[in-house]
Structure formats: C-alpha cells, structure tokens
Amino acid sequence: MNNSWIPYPLVLEGNTVKLVPLEEHHLEELYKASSDKELWRLVPTDCSDRDTFYANYRNALAARDKGEQYPFVILDKETNAIIGSTRFFEMYEADKKLEIGWTWITQGYWGTVVNLECKLLLLTYCFETLKVNRVQLKTKDDNIRSRKAIEKIGGIFEGVLRKDKIQNDGTTRNAAYYSILDNEWEIAKKKIQCLINR
DSSP states (O other): OOOOSSOSSOOEEOSSEEEEEOOGGGHHHHHHHHOOGGGGTTSSSOTTSHHHHHHHHHHHHHHHHTTSOEEEEEEETTTOOEEEEEEEEEEEGGGTEEEEEEEEEOGGGTTSSHHHHHHHHHHHIIIIISOOSEEEEEEETTOHHHHHHHHHTTOEEEEEEEEEEEOTTSOEEEEEEEEEEGGGHHHHHHHHHHHHHO
C-alpha cells in the first residue's frame, strides 16, 4: 500500500454490519449481490453487467494500491453475507478531505439501519481518527432517494455540477454535491445515532 494515511487492513465494525477491505476473493459474491439492475438505475455505472462490474471493482483494488481509493465490502454480521459495498475516494491527505461514495446495499436491506450504520462508521473514522476537515458526498441530481438519505444524516447541500459525468449509455448526468465539515460532525453524529436508535 502506497498510502500511509489509511492503514491496511482497516476493518470498521458496528452492531449489525462489518466493513472489511475489498479483496479479489470477494468479487464473485459481491457481483452476485450487485446483479440486481434496480441498484444501478439512478447511478452512472451499471455494475449489474458482469464485465462492467469486474472492470470497476478491479480498478478499485488497483486504486487502493496507489492510495487513491479505499473500497470496502459490507457484511451482515449475523449471516456474514456480503450485502453491498462502499468506499473512500477523492482522498487528499494534504487538504484533510475525502469523499464517501460508491455505496450500495441489496434491496432486502433498504429502509433498515444498515446504510445509517455504515455512514456512522465511515464518518466517525474520518472525523475522529483521520481528523479530516471535510467529507464530501454526491449523487445524481434526480436521485431523490439518495439525496434524502444524505440530507437525513446531516449532509449540507452545496450545489449541482451540470454535466458532471458521462454515463455508460453516453448521456450526461448532473451531480448534487453535499458535505459535512468537522465543525458540523457532532450534530450530524447525534442525528445518525438517533435515527439508528429510534
């Protein structure tokens, strides 16, 4: 690992989920979990396609070796099954900032505490261990479900970057950008904990 900012292997464990570093041996089980087209309907890259999935997730492993990204698989602690993935990327140690994204969970876990617990683990690590100033999150501007989820955990809307990315089908997408800053973290943390515990 060329990036000393985030140690390898980093495992983050909550009450219901465990985030472990993505490895080559996870890819087949992760692909099976990702093969539901509905998971990718509102994101620019459709990883329900086998070739697209393997290209993107092998790229993520290579990017971790260069210190550019840090991909995780999400495990259900009760069953030890892989139920999704998330990652750190856009990592800039000198500027004390990074992005959390590429997050998806299988439909059976939508509306549960899984996404909230993943975000709590990742954000706590960012603000309390890495001591970042800023964590960025973004989503397609018309992905209302994702935007509401980001706002629910304390993400502050910063604006829309128009034609920010070219999607698999050649069309462009606009991206809605959000962030949480270090001085906003305690409020956001309490908000997430309340949502988990309600």
